[in-house]
Amino acid sequence: MIRKILIVDDSPIARKMLKTCIPKDQGYEFYEAGDGKDGFEKYKDVKPDVTFMDLTMPVMTGYESLEEIIKYDKNAVIIVVTADVQIKAIKKCMKLGAYMVLRKPLKREHIHSALSNARDTLQKAD
Numbered sequence: 001m002i003r004k005i006l007i008v009d010d011s012p013i014a015r016k017m018l019k020t021c022i023p024k025d026q027g028y029e030f031y032e033a034g035d036g037k038d039g040f041e042k043y044k045d046v047k048p049d050v051t052f053m054d055l056t057m058p059v060m061t062g063y064e065s066l067e068e069i070i071k072y073d074k075n076a077v078i079i080v081v082t083a084d085v086q087i088k089a090i091k092k093c094m095k096l097g098a099y100m101v102l103r104k105p106l107k108r109e110h111i112h113s114a115l116s117n118a119r120d121t122l123q124k125a126d
């Protein structure tokens with residue numbers, strides 16, 4: 001089950017846009033962070049079921065944040081959201097333990113299927 005969703009992005013508009021792509025009738029609780037470090041701190045605080053992670057951010061990048069979170073919780077479900085669609089960047093994210101990589105600009109259908117995949121994965125882990 002997915003209850004808590006953490007959105008890590010330095011752009012408030014990007015966070016808002018992502019949120020609008022997520023169904024409102026599922027009772028999700030949303031948490032937000034504006035950089036990778038804040039994202040890691042919030043992760044430890046909130047223990048979200050799913051985390052959306054931007055890559056290019058100040059203070060701590062999404063790569064570093066992803067790495068720290070996976071070190072802390074190897075089962076973390078982290079969906080990287082990035083405009084950088086180079087194979088190299090995607091491979092790096094997957095190697096660091098990302099659950100999947102979604103391309104910006106985001107499409108509602110992609111968010112929906114990512115969440116439904118994540119729900120299945122979390123169910124199997126229970």
Ligand SMILES: [Mg+2]
Pocket residue numbers: 009010011054055056057
């Ligand atoms: Mg950014």
